[in-house]
Amino acid sequence: MISNAYSQAQTRVEDYIITMQGDTLYGKIRSLKDNKLRFESKNGIKVYKPAEVSRAYNASGNKIYASSSVQSTMEKTAVVKPVFAELIQEGEIAIYAFEKVYNGSPRHRNYGVGNRGTVMGPTASISVKYYAVKKSTGEIVEIANSGMDLFGKQTKKRAENLLKLIEDEAVLSQSLAREKSYNQDVFIRYIADYNKLKISQRNLD
Numbered sequence: 564m565i566s567n568a569y570s571q572a573q574t575r576v577e578d579y580i581i582t583m584q585g586d587t588l589y590g591k592i593r594s595l596k597d598n599k600l601r602f603e604s605k606n607g608i609k610v611y612k613p614a615e616v617s618r619a620y621n622a623s624g625n626k627i628y629a630s631s632s633v634q635s636t637m638e639k640t641a642v643v644k645p646v647f648a649e650l651i652q653e654g655e656i657a658i659y660a661f662e663k664v665y666n667g668s669p670r671h672r673n674y675g676v677g678n679r680g681t682v683m684g685p686t687a688s689i690s691v692k693y694y695a696v697k698k699s700t701g702e703i704v705e706i707a708n709s710g711m712d713l714f715g716k717q718t719k720k721r722a723e724n725l726l727k728l729i730e731d732e733a734v735l736s737q738s739l740a741r742e743k744s745y746n747q748d749v750f751i752r753y754i755a756d757y758n759k760l761k762i763s764q765r766n767l768d
Contacts, residue, residue: 704724
């Protein structure tokens, strides 16, 4: 999905990061996990935390990552530490994808951003990818994950949560309420339409 998050990325095919001070540094992302980013520039390799970087662009994957306090829950909870998450779409409602890697023992968990899959080691681990949306006013809801709770009551609850976020656009929210089935693609399409409406309204002001 192309969004305005990619406008700068398309002008220069090279990894870059934008610091919280607004400086753009070009170079190479050597590794990226939810809690740290190793970036090599002309000044050498430096490790950054989410609180230090607002955007990171990976040219080989054509992906934008952003620092955001998203969490794998269906309800807004207490503030959590920011993590690096893939920015699927930017706008009044932003869509983030982030991943947690769970080891076989729940007492030992590693977290990271990457492709969905099972990581094999001394103890088998499983990777679960989450999709969450965050409105500019601060509301956060999960809309999908790659686990087994995508069906039934969980999916219905996600739809109800999303309806609350777009309820100020009556025609759009009513259309979503009439959908006969819900999935990740449906949710993303409605969020994209919502963002387009907000941009159009701002242009008319």
